Amino acid sequence: MAKPSTNQLRYLERGLPQPGGKLPLFDEFGQEIDIRTIRACIKAGWAEPWFANPLKPDWLVCRLTDNGRDVLANIEASA
Template identity: 60%
Template sequence: MGAGPVAVKGAAAKGSTKRPTKAQRAWLARGLEQAGGKLPLFDHNGRRVSARLVKACLDAGWAEPWFANPLKPDWQVCKLTEAGRRVLGSAP
C-alpha cells in the first residue's frame, strides 16, 4: 500500500497546485498595486484582514513576512512572493 498525498506547507508549497480562495486571491491581488508587493493590513471597508487568511497565504508560500511592525507587534506585515504572483498569473 502506498502512502496518500502529503500536505506541503511554507516555501515547499511554491510548486503546489493549490489555488487561493476568492478572499485570498482578492487580498493577494492588492499586493500587485503596492511598492514591493506590500499586502494590506485592512480590507476596503477598513476592517483588519483575517489572521487566518494571512496564515493560509503564508503557509501556501504566496506571501511572506516583510518586517516587524514596531507600533503593533501583533500585526503581521507581509508582501507578495513570486509564487503569489504566479498563482495570480502576474509573474514576470
C-alpha cells in the same frame, strides 16, 4: 498547485500594484484582514512576512512572493 480561496485571492491581488508587493493589513472597508487568511497565504508560499511593526507587534506585515504573483497570473490567464 493549490488555488487560493476568494478571500485569499482578494488579499493577494491588493499587493500587485503596491511597492514591493506590500499586502494590506485592512480591506477596502477598513476592516482588519483575517489573520487566518494571511497565515494560509504564508503557508501556501504566496506571501511572506516582511517586517515587524514596532507600534503594533501583533500585526503581520507581509508582501507578495514570486509564487503568489505566479498564482495570480495563472488565474488571470485561465479566466
